[in-house]
Amino acid sequence: MSWREEVEELERRRKMARQQGGDESVQRHHQRGKLSIRERIDNFLDHHSFREQGKIAGGATLDDDSKAVSFSPANYVLGVGRVNNRFTAVGGEDFTLKGGSPNGAGLRRSIYAENLAVQHKIPLVRFLEGGGGSVGGTPPDPKQPRTVGTPVYQKNRMKIIGEALGLVPVASAALGPVAGFPAGRLVASHFSVMTKDTAQVMIAGPAVVERALNSPITKDELGGAHVHLRSGVVHNLAVDEYDAFRQIRQFLSYMPQNVGELTPRIPCSDPVDRQDERLLSVIPKDRTQTFEMRDVIHSIVDRGSFFEVSQQFGLGQITGYARINGQSVGVTGNDCRFFAGAMTADGAQKVRRFIEICDTFHLPIINLVDEPGFMIGPDSESQGTIMHGMSTVLAAVQSVVPWASVMVRKSYGVAGAAHYSDQGYVLTWPSVDAGALPIEGGVAVAFRRQIAEADDPEAFRKKMEDEFAKGRNPYISAESFAVHDLIDPRETRPYLCDWVELIQSQLPDLIGPVGFTYRP
Known part of the structure; x- marks a missing residue:
């Protein structure tokens, strides 16, 4: 048979x-x-x-x-x-x-x-x-009995x-x-x-x-x-x-199979001590000039490993995945070519969601900071930028994965806090200018009456901006041990490769599901 x-x-x-x-x-x-x-x-x-x-x-x-x-x-x-x-x-x-x-x-x-x-x-x-x-077939006869919907006991x-x-x-x-x-x-x-x-x-x-x-x-x-x-x-x-x-x-x-695992590190042929000479001149000395942050990213991460996501959404912010000495990482940064890199409502949502994905799958985050602050103006207010922005700030400071923040130029205001996590590793470049407000905006607010009353308002404004600019230099924060180190921009990859090795002992402790508190 x-x-x-x-x-x-x-x-x-x-x-x-x-x-x-x-x-x-x-x-x-x-x-x-x-x-x-x-x-x-x-x-x-x-x-x-x-x-x-x-x-x-x-x-x-x-x-x-x-x-x-x-x-x-x-x-x-x-x-x-x-x-x-x-x-x-x-x-x-x-x-x-x-x-x-x-x-x-x-x-x-x-x-x-x-x-x-x-x-x-x-x-x-x-x-x-x-x-x-x-909707297809013959319309149901309302006079005939029929069973609709799903049982009340069925899982949604x-x-x-x-x-x-x-x-x-x-x-x-x-x-x-x-x-x-x-x-x-x-x-x-x-x-x-x-x-x-x-x-x-x-x-x-x-x-x-x-x-x-x-x-x-x-x-x-x-x-x-x-x-x-x-x-x-x-x-x-x-x-x-x-x-x-x-x-x-x-x-x-770049991802693990599930939250119970880590993404395997892959062999890396890109030297950990590689120093890119272009980084020495990538940041213009004129604060009003723009530069391409993606050039910085490509110079730092393993060659050919950067994979950008959401490039056309939230244009002032950059998000993507890469590797540092074979370690999968999330990368965020500002694009000063759009809104001077300011964080819009869209940009804030983009960065927050990206941080949460990195937290979920245990990817360390590298943040390249050139943040002038939240986008201002009537459109920004109507879009609820402060709400979305504060949600991003809280996502950053509550993030559970290791962070390395590299301050390459600006870091201002509340929005600046979205670029640093609790106990994160912070490096600065000599080109950094940080504070509560951009110098131009701070002078405009603090000296509004004096500017208006001056014989030559623009000359007075320029004088005050120049004087405050002299008082902001990157050495003070490094000498005060307010950052981990002030470095030659060309040293960024070697420093980050060392950091990747240092955090390896922390990564296994991250395995498992993550939870988030309420955020605005």
Whole structure:
């Protein structure tokens, strides 16, 4: 007696399930410049590492002999594979079936994605393309009995999404139109990316918007990359799907598998004593001139290791991941080319979220300080900058990972406190100017009456600014042991490499979940 016939039937159903929406539907998808969900998974994971869960999830139409004559697969594909030989849960909508709007089996698989990652304590990667729930079929007869909703005893499916964010790295890619629940999942990620010409992210699509608001609009106008890179909804832009895969793999390379581990250090060929001569002249002596902070970052971290996130959101602040002598670190800094590096409401939110990710996954933080203060003016007030800014300050001072702050130029006011943690390591460059207020603003406030009454107000203003500038020099704080050291800018990498070695004994104590108090 053999089960060969049943196994052959199983293989037939597996084969039909792999057909997705059918050859014509897949071909149309390709003509739009997109990969199918199975092609996305295969191109993302290490070669031949994918192990699908629920291979025949879906629905079969049977003949009189109970053999499948057709099959409608679950339109969410889910399983486990490897990324750089580390286990990763991966899944995504199949847009070739119902435009990615979940069918019954697809919804179950979709909901299980976070459970799979949490259960096995492995990162989760989502490839999103779909519109969430839909209204279709025949309208229900209100006179007929029916069962609606979910049982009162069923666990809320949103809860596991929050649990996953506190336990494992979560990365998502928008690779086509993403609306409704998939859009919610996209933002519930530690890293998100969208493709340049093919992806849009929307709470609801154009048809719903037009019906509700009587406002005709296209998908791209509503939620294209030009909208959401600046809104902060997505972190990065990818030129195509392959670039999205590359960016997610790079993001995961800085992360541990879960909060119960540390990211492994990797061998580093970049000399720890390397000193970049460009750092000696990167900061202009004229305080009104700008410079490129990213040049400083690239000169300090391991060569080629800096991976910036959210570059087009909160333009005055820089956030990204890098390595120092093989150690994964978070890097933050100011970009003085925008708002002189001042912290706007968007910039504050960007930095706070980044600090919390680093705390969650035990990444030491390196902060390059050129902070003139919170952005001022009516727009800043209407955006609640002081509230968002204070939240960032508290995130910094309550951060549990080791910090190294390098003061390269300005550090003023309350916003300056967002660049230092409790018991952090602080280095300064000779170019530093720090205080409660920028000299220009401080003079304008303290000598307002005298300036107004002077025979030559601008000359008097300039005289007072110059006198106060002479009193601010970097030697005083170093001589007072108010900072750990005043260094030659070229020594920054060697100092930070030494610091990375020093903090190694602290990192194992960070393992485990983190908690945050209420922040404004």
